[in-house]
Amino acid sequence: MDVKEYIASGILESYSIGAVSPQEKQEVECMSHIYPEIRIELDKIMLSIEQLAEVQKIIPSPEVKNKLFNELKNQPSTAKIVSIKQKNNYASFNRLLAAACVVLAISMVTFYFYQASIEVDLNKQLEFSKDQNLQNKQVIESYRQQNIAMIDELTMFRDPNFKTVFLKGTNNKPESSLAIVCCNGVSKQTVIAIKDLPEPDSDKEYQLWAIVDGKPISLGMIPVDSISKGFFPVKNVENPQAFAITLEKKGGVAKPTMEEMYVMGEI
Amino acid sequence: MLKPSSHIEESFVLELKARSEAAFGKLYDNYSGALYGILFRMIGKEEIAQDALQESFVKIWKNIDSYDRSKGTLFTWMLNISRNHAIDVLRSKNMRQKIQNIDKIVGVVNKQMSTSMNTDFLLVKELVEKLKPEHKQMIELAFFGGFTQEELAQELNMPLGTIKTRARAALTELRKYFDK
Numbered sequence: 001m002d003v004k005e006y007i008a009s010g011i012l013e014s015y016s017i018g019a020v021s022p023q024e025k026q027e028v029e030c031m032s033h034i035y036p037e038i039r040i041e042l043d044k045i046m047l048s049i050e051q052l053a054e055v056q057k058i059i060p061s062p063e064v065k066n067k068l069f070n071e072l073k074n075q076p077s078t079a080k081i082v083s084i085k086q087k088n089n090y091a092s093f094n095r096l097l098a099a100a101c102v103v104l105a106i107s108m109v110t111f112y113f114y115q116a117s118i119e120v121d122l123n124k125q126l127e128f129s130k131d132q133n134l135q136n137k138q139v140i141e142s143y144r145q146q147n148i149a150m151i152d153e154l155t156m157f158r159d160p161n162f163k164t165v166f167l168k169g170t171n172n173k174p175e176s177s178l179a180i181v182c183c184n185g186v187s188k189q190t191v192i193a194i195k196d197l198p199e200p201d202s203d204k205e206y207q208l209w210a211i212v213d214g215k216p217i218s219l220g221m222i223p224v225d226s227i228s229k230g231f232f233p234v235k236n237v238e239n240p241q242a243f244a245i246t247l248e249k250k251g252g253v254a255k256p257t258m259e260e261m262y263v264m265g266e267i
Numbered sequence: 268m269l270k271p272s273s274h275i276e277e278s279f280v281l282e283l284k285a286r287s288e289a290a291f292g293k294l295y296d297n298y299s300g301a302l303y304g305i306l307f308r309m310i311g312k313e314e315i316a317q318d319a320l321q322e323s324f325v326k327i328w329k330n331i332d333s334y335d336r337s338k339g340t341l342f343t344w345m346l347n348i349s350r351n352h353a354i355d356v357l358r359s360k361n362m363r364q365k366i367q368n369i370d371k372i373v374g375v376v377n378k379q380m381s382t383s384m385n386t387d388f389l390l391v392k393e394l395v396e397k398l399k400p401e402h403k404q405m406i407e408l409a410f411f412g413g414f415t416q417e418e419l420a421q422e423l424n425m426p427l428g429t430i431k432t433r434a435r436a437a438l439t440e441l442r443k444y445f446d447k
Contacts, residue, residue: 008432008435009431009432009435010428010430010431010432010433010434010435010436012435013409013431013434013435013438014416014431014434016339016343017343017346017347017350017409018343018346018347018350018351019409019415019416029338042339043273043340044442045438046273046339046340046342046343047273047340048438048441048442048445049343049346049438050272050273050301050340050342050343051445052406052438052441052445053301053302053304053305053342053346054300054301056301056304056305056308057300057301057303057304058300058303058304058307059299059300059303060299060300060303060317060320061317063317064299064303064317064320065292065295065299067321068295068321068324068325069292071321071325072291072325072328075325075328075329150337151337154337
């Protein structure tokens, strides 16, 4: 994907004022997470929209604030609990009216069954709510885990010591091949995401190389199941000048096979 | 100019989420002017715009838990709520304005709001006057107009992509002045 083109499309501005579809919204959030350039641009756009809004401000009448805070006092902070009112009007029946007594007896029996059925319903609902609650807890926990992973990644991308290198398809290999390496010389971390590489034959494996002082150093093999997934850590080297990926026999080789170089990118 | 909402502290957001009235009062004092400026330009009628401001802040209060700092600034989040609310109001009251002749930033305000105008107003007027006509129109319609971008594309008979790139060009142009 071309980051510049994406930014130039104006979608970030549309996102910032909320004029995008839910799908585009998700896309922008994902893109700004992966590409620091997009994140930086998005922050700048939001700031300028705020500045634009600030210089065009009009002070509303002070009444609005008073009315607003009165209304907020009436806003429930949690959902109201609705109590079930029980009808008690059988207390006032007259013994002398036998007919009424029969009617009352029938209605009491009905009421008893009615109450009993409510209780069963309530119990069912309680069970259901408990189930739901457990499920919700599990969902929240999985979101929490995802969130921690995302914050880690975000912290990494926001760190100015991280350098991003795009490894692009070489001459004789598919043009769409793409991998992204991020390395941090200070914290000595290197991570890679394989965006697109052809599925290797079962007896072959991709090998990652760093070029240091003009010499290739193997950073290890790339697991097949990591293709098209997120970032994962790899071996770190000091002062790399470039990164490349070659297709080699399973287990890797000592020196890269130059004809089988799929992607490469210089720092 | 007050400090931008991107510098708002996490602790302040937590106070808001705990529904602290003091924090909310501060939020209102800082941003009601900027939001009301937009609501007024979108709606054009003082009374309805003030109601819309009040209702927007009620929505902000109710939904503050869903605000996520990692996705954007507090201001743009509040702006989205207010804009969407104004679009709903315009729709329900059947008071969409015609696209011709709207000169929202400069025009409407001059006529009706001369007393409550702030000093920055001259600055924005000056800025907007400097813009190319198509950029000016885009700022007025896309950012302050009560239109969704799809509606604009239809009304102006332009592809949606053009609306988006023009809105970007217009904002980029304005940014040059802000950055000075």
